[in-house]
Amino acid sequence: MSTESATARPTAPLPLPRPRHRRRRPSRFVRNVVTLVALLHLYVGVRLLPALPIDAPGRVLGALALCASFALIIAGARARGMQDSALAANLAWVGSLNGGFFSSLAVLTVARDIFLGPVVFLASRGHAATLETASAIAVPLLAVLATVVGFFDARRPPRVVDIAVPLPNLPPALHGFTIAQISDVHVGPTIKRDFLRGIVEIVNSLHVDVIAVTGDLVDGSVEQLAAQVEPLSHLRARHGTYFVTGNHEYYSGAAAWIAELRRLGLHVLLNEHVVLSHGGGSLLLAGVTDYSADRFDPAQRSDPQASLAGAPAHLHPRVLLAHQPRTAAAAADAGFDLQLSGHTHGGQFWPWNLFVRLQQPFTAGLHRLGALWVYTSRGTGYWGPPKRLGVPSEIARVRLVPAPLS
Numbered sequence: 001m002s003t004e005s006a007t008a009r010p011t012a013p014l015p016l017p018r019p020r021h022r023r024r025r026p027s028r029f030v031r032n033v034v035t036l037v038a039l040l041h042l043y044v045g046v047r048l049l050p051a052l053p054i055d056a057p058g059r060v061l062g063a064l065a066l067c068a069s070f071a072l073i074i075a076g077a078r079a080r081g082m083q084d085s086a087l088a089a090n091l092a093w094v095g096s097l098n099g100g101f102f103s104s105l106a107v108l109t110v111a112r113d114i115f116l117g118p119v120v121f122l123a124s125r126g127h128a129a130t131l132e133t134a135s136a137i138a139v140p141l142l143a144v145l146a147t148v149v150g151f152f153d154a155r156r157p158p159r160v161v162d163i164a165v166p167l168p169n170l171p172p173a174l175h176g177f178t179i180a181q182i183s184d185v186h187v188g189p190t191i192k193r194d195f196l197r198g199i200v201e202i203v204n205s206l207h208v209d210v211i212a213v214t215g216d217l218v219d220g221s222v223e224q225l226a227a228q229v230e231p232l233s234h235l236r237a238r239h240g241t242y243f244v245t246g247n248h249e250y251y252s253g254a255a256a257w258i259a260e261l262r263r264l265g266l267h268v269l270l271n272e273h274v275v276l277s278h279g280g281g282s283l284l285l286a287g288v289t290d291y292s293a294d295r296f297d298p299a300q301r302s303d304p305q306a307s308l309a310g311a312p313a314h315l316h317p318r319v320l321l322a323h324q325p326r327t328a329a330a331a332a333d334a335g336f337d338l339q340l341s342g343h344t345h346g347g348q349f350w351p352w353n354l355f356v357r358l359q360q361p362f363t364a365g366l367h368r369l370g371a372l373w374v375y376t377s378r379g380t381g382y383w384g385p386p387k388r389l390g391v392p393s394e395i396a397r398v399r400l401v402p403a404p405l406s
Helices: 028-051 056-080 086-122 125-155 193-206 222-234 247-251 254-263 325-334
Strands: 006-008 159-167 178-182 210-213 241-243 272-278 281-287 318-321 338-341 365-369 372-376 394-402
Touching (some): 028 056, 028 125, 159 372, 193 222, 325 365, 338 394
Parallel strands (some): 159 394, 210 241, 338 372
Antiparallel strands (some): 178 394
16 A cells, blocks of 8 residues: 555544335336336237238247236346345346346337338338338347347446546646546446456556545445455555445445445545555545435435545645546536546436436536536446446546646
């Protein structure tokens, strides 16, 4: 370990989040999602089965397959929260894979209908019937292909992405200062210890100055996943590893996970900062709780300004770890130079990447908000279906460089 210092802010730490009791009845949101999934299965059946070149018994089998798909998605989602038996683990895997397949099936069915609308209107009756049949066959085949390709993209080791962030008045001692960012690993039903160990090995091979874990590390309780997360204790960087909570930590028991990660040697920043001394220069590294944390515990409200309490007034650069990109406006107001975020997964697979901007200011990559740089990770793991299409997982190696003179 380096002998150079990391000085924490002197104010009292934020209270740990209070545990929440789970609701016995499904929430309205869950009921709405289940209803939507059921309606989508009905829609796919109505639009595809009559157009397929199969007889009546074949259509019955197709309808039964769609019913089984709906049941698997619901059972798999319930099993994701259990993780206490081989049956639950297998159900989670099968349900997740089927969820990824059905997502593509439903999207392609909608695309088929959009395509067929004007084509059927303009084509002759014979050509229109041929197109309806051919497209009905193509949709499930393309959905299978997307699921297979997406599975291998999701399960392969994350790529290392190099990001240079130009900062004005960067002290010479900090030229080339490196931060490895991992985000949204989602250790849980389908991501286990071996996957995480591979991530740790890649990060350690980069020999960076700081490691940042920007939330959504887990999908499950400490009791369920402590052994799966243990490889994090082997992360190595000159100034250590720092963690901030994501929304999924609050779903999974944030207080217990904060204690466990600290036991593993990670520095958890809850609206706090440290000052890192590096080769004669200093860098302020802060971290905030998740943007939505106050919904789980009002005392956990995310506050970039509060994270600077007790900080040297003119110390720059200031780097903020914040799970959600939409923290950026408050970070810019607080005077940060760089924010590292995740949460979006870059959309994970088409077409969901098109909808990220409805909630977040940035989907992926490096962007500018006033004087603040924001880097949004595409995620190091995945959530839900083991599927990525056109949005590969990543480990970001962020390098601070001096901004060119204007």
